[in-house]
Amino acid sequence: MTPGLLVQSQGRVLPVGLSVLSTRGKRELELPDRGLVVGAVRPGSPAARAALRPGTREEAFRGGVIVLGGDVITAADRQLVDAFEDLQSVLIDRKEGDPVTLTVVRGGQTRTVQLTLDASAFRVQGR
Structure with missing residues (x-):
């Protein structure tokens, strides 16, 4: 799962x-x-198996880009x-096979999604 609200800082996307x-x-x-906007969902990932929806369109704002139309x-x-760090702090002591319950807003409605972590949840992804 890739966050969908990004800003440029010193040449890096954060x-x-x-x-x-x-x-x-x-x-x-x-x-x-x-909240944390879901900008992309990798096929086969825990987020994909939990049916999280990624954003469908980008919109620029002063200082960055936001991917809209997906789950938050x-x-x-x-x-x-x-913040992404908030999500990381929940996962810090977790291991493969552990469940995580996410509260997400989709289309103005709040719902609960459960996903099961796998090795891909712990890899650092390039931005």
Whole structure:
């Protein structure tokens, strides 16, 4: 799963949470107050098996790009998520085969998705 809210910083592309957007911007884009946008889902990954939906379109904003139209992860195992690091902190002590329950917003509706971690969940992906 690749985060869908990205900013350029010193030549690198970094994932960030929705907190970087203004309240007005989130409202205009019909996004929740906090969360991590799912920008891409790799085939065969735990996110794909859990049927997480990636964004379908990119939109530029001052300082970055956001991928819209997909799921927004707002919690992982009941811990609020607003940055990629928040999601990583939930996974830090996990191992292959462990379940993770995600709270996601899709099309304005909140739902719960359970996924099972595999080796791909622990690989660092290039950006």
